[in-house]
Amino acid sequence: MSTLANKIQEVFNEPGCAKNQAKSGKERKKGCTKQLQPGGAAGGCAFDGAKIALQPITDAAHLVHGPIACEGSSWDNRNSSSSGSKLYRTSFTTDLSENDIIFGGEKRLYRSIREIVEKYDPPAVFVYQTCVPAMTGDDINAVCKKAGEKFGKPCIPVQAPGFVGAKTLGNKLGGEALLDHVIGTEEPDRTTPYDINIIGEYNVAGELWQVKPLLDELGIRILACISGDSKYHEVARSHRARAAMMVCSRAMINVARKMEERYGIPYFEGSFYGIGDMSDSLRQIAKLLVERGAPDELIARTEAVIAREEARAWRRIAAYRERFSGKKVLLITGGVKSWSVVAALQEAGMELVGTSVKKSTKEDKERIKEIMGQDAHMIDDLPPREMYRILKEARADIMLSGGRTQFVALKAKMPWLDINQERHYAYAGYEGMVELVREIDKALSNPVWSQVRTPAPWDEVTWEQRADEANAAVAECEAKAPSPCPSPARGEGTSSQRAQPTPSPLAGEGRGEGEAARCVAGEVAELPILPLERAA
Amino acid sequence: MAKVVISKKACTVNPLKMSQPIGAALAFMGVKGCMPLLHGSQGCTSFGLVLFVRHFREAIPMQTTAMSEVATVLGGFENVEQAVITINNRAKPAMIGICSTGVTEVKGDDVDGFISLIRRNRPELDHLPLVYASTPDFKDAFQEGWAKAVTKMVETLVETPAKGARRDPERVNILPGSHLTPGDLEELRGIVEAFGLVPSFLPDLSGSLDGHIPDDFTPTTIGGITVQEIAGLGRASWTIAIGEQMREAAEALERKTGVPFRLFDRLTGLAPNDAFIAFLAKIGGKPVPNKYRRQRSQLLDAMLDGHFSFGGKKIAVGAEPDLLFAVSSWLSEMGCTIEAAVTTMQSPMLEKVPANEVLIGDLEDLESRAGECDLIVTHSHGRQMSERLGIPLFRYGLPIFDRLGSAHRVSVGYRGTRDLIFEIGNMFMAAAHEPKPDDWRLPRGDVHENEAVTAH
Ligand code: SF4
Secondary structure, eight states, rough: OOOHHHHHHHHHHHHHHHHTSSSSSSHHHTTTOOOOTSSSSOBBBBBHHHHHHHTTBBTTTTEESHHHHHHHTTTTSOOOOOOOGGGSSSSSEOOOOOOHHOOOOHHHHHHHHHHHHHOOOOOOOEEEEEEEHHHTTTTTHHHHHHHHHHHHHHHHEOOOOOOGOOOHHHHHHHHHHHHHTTTTTOOOOOOTTTEEEEEOOBBBTTHHHHHHHHHHTTTEEEEEEEEEOHHHHHTTEEEEEEEEEEETTTTTHHHHHHHHHHHOOEEEESSSHHHHHHHHHHHHHHHHHTTTOOHHHHHHHHHHHHHHHHHHHHHHTTTTTHHHOOOEEEESSSSGGGGGGHHHHHHHTTTEEEEOSSOOOOOHHHHHHHHHHHHHHHHTTTHHHHHHHHHHHOOOOOOEEEEGHHHHHHHTTTOEEOOOOTTTSSSHHHHHHHHHHHHHHHHEEEEEEEEHOOTTOOOSSSHHHHHHHHHHHHHHHHOOOTSSSSSOOOOHHHHHHOOOOOOOOGOOOOOHHHHHHHHHTTTTOOOOOOOOOOOO | OOEEEEEOOOOSSSSOOOOOHHHHHHHHBBTTTTTEESOOOHHHHHHHHHHHHHHHOOOOOEEEEOOOOOHHHHOHHHHHHHHHHHHHHOOOOSSSEEEEHHHHHTOOOHHHHHHHHHHHHHHHHHOOOEEEEOOOOOSSSSSHHHHHHHHHHHHHHOOOTTOOOOOOEEEEEEEEEETTTHHHHHHHHHHHHHOEEEEEHHHHHHHHOOOOOOSSOOSOOSSOOOHHHGGGGGEEEEEESSSGGGHHHHHHHHHHOOOEEEEOOOSSHHHHHHHHHHHHHHTTOOOOOHHHHHHHHHHHHHHHHHHHTTTOOOOEEOOHHHHHHHHHHHHHHOOEEEEEEESSSOOOTTSSSSEEEEEEOOOOHHHHHOOOOOOOOOGGGGHHHHHHHHHOOOSSSOOOOOOGGGGOOSHHHHHHHHHHHHHHHHHHHHTTOOOOGGGOOOOHHHHTTTOOOOOO
């Protein structure tokens, strides 16, 4: 475990991460190791994160070493698309039984690798460590080494058992496995001055394919996407790229930075979400390639494509202006993607509630990013009734958020659109923004809303009215005695709201039914304020 | 009599199985105001949560004790205690259902001991029932986790009636297996009530996960059987258990309260429903209502209309033991052959499955045996195999994440069986083979001479 502990420490100390750089040594040490609190809603574990990061390598076998818990309920549920092999969607697990736990699971792991090689003959096998065998001490590094030699196939140990931390840490640990065992182990047949890597893009819902045609047109070749729609050999050969783009989430910043360090591949941090961001990313790619020796004319060609595509996208978005005028959108998500869509929504004539930041200086963007990021953590854990209140007070016409809050929104009879990981629509690039606006329009204009909001003819009091009354009781109690009305759902996230320039509908006190009752009864107890950090 | 075989493979490929803790968590979700709590690392809960959200398309209450690497080594008392306190403060649950996971079982956390300690230290939690089921991931499967949670709820929450207390002749307890949907429970409720009986379901997913718009928003389950009602199960005159998996819970209930039970190993098909209805008529002391006589007659008619499509069809089924038994038995009663049967764990029902062999294995095993079949019956994870083999898939069981309405599919009772005939019969009809000029080509020379008679 000590090597894993070192690895984790190293990842936490990532110098490429500005957030980490700003921390003191001591803070840095504990910063990312902060664990989720017991009794909170759970986010994905490190293993989940590592799998998300590596599974999009489509022709490899992904073998999960652990009991059925880790793989049994989660396989084939990540929406990453492939243009070729489908092997990545086949689930492999050692499905450890009690005997394997008592006597050790290494033998079963070795035999499992052999069976996979014999039956499926993949170019490589990724072996994921999970909590139980990590506890019992199965040495997956040794097994992978031995199996690799014996079967003549790369077997890559991925050391990210769930209990070391959250999904984001797992992303990075997955990246470490690539750095240690894959990248640079093979040579490409040929290289061009137009070769790039895209790091931290997983081709969710095929989003890479909304971007790739633009790169194709410019003659820019994706040597490897790490790891959306990639093949094992592409990743192994990715160290010969001229430049790299690190997709904004920082999920794999360690990969980008270390590849720069080891192979001299410069990278920039960019995003494919939002029209301006897409254009910036294309510009940056062209600039870096030219700096690395590609012909100058690439820049002019890139600008021409950007001008053409931006105009085309804005034109198509503007077509919705009339339909969207006066409509308000409530944007709630932990994804850094969300703020990139702000400009597009505003261009389409929508008003954004929940933030007062207009478009779009760099600092403003940063701030939206901050606010959105933090609120998301809070919102995820809000008592559902509170969520209803927020929706109502925001007087929003539609809510965009991640899947977790979907049913609260829908049960509050609120149009809703998924903009997180598991979504089924692709929102990247120019095409993606137009698609997003189209989806919002579809959701808003659906005739079900007016129907489901009409109460049954015999209903005297609707639940909405009851919820309103309960919320009003809380407000009244608060007005009488502001300080002793404790707020159980508030976490550290609230500090970001205080920083907001104008009062936001999100700035309410989080309070569930129980608290309302307690408040009315005038009996007050100090509730613990819980940190709410978890995987985005 | 099927031979039960255990897969010899080291590597499970495309698992059919899911783990015990989430089976137990789902059972806890059938209690009103309950918060299921997995004692383990956060990922296990997160995966379970996502699974249920995708299947039921509902917000799912489920929390974690968030065991870190360090905590797993030191033991989880503090995590369990803190989780219980936090949940109590924030969600005001009527009950917390705790399930262990692989990590905490390997460490050997004594959760029962933890609970007694919490009881001793925290009198302010006296009002809050804590039910614990030991559900290691590395043993058995989903169905077993469900069964254990129900048994534990019986043992922990049901009160033993006072000596000589009168039973209520109208009350019946129903212990449904994990293979019944909320829609199934609703159907059963209607049937039982038609005999003047008042059923209590433990657990009752038809109140919590049947996809309704709740009257109020709560972070716990939004419906289901109440803790008080569970406490009073001892007043019933009968317990009906559905599925062999519920035998233990029914026995526990009988031990504790003296309420006798009758176990129905399935409620799909004609004969089992005849037995069920006859039993209800007997204990309810009422004649069978016309409604059900009519439904029975409709089922007969559907069987007559459908048998053309079902007869001679070969089916590959992958399901947990009780569901496998129920659907296979019924399909074979419709004239189908169960060509391949794969399941997740041992059960006394396996040898009763009408197939030559039942394999405890995975979907790769099912795929390799399904090549000649007309239909695959398993959960949504059968979709890849269905595509590869070009054989239609009837999505059945849990999870079903790529179709709507999985909570509402009914396959119990006369009506449920009838509708199942229509649904699967329509799939057969849609896949019917169009005749081609070459279909009846004469065999060549020597083959012709000694052609064997093969049964289809
Ligand atoms: S937390 Fe550990 S045991 Fe649970 S799913 Fe993640 S890796 Fe598996």
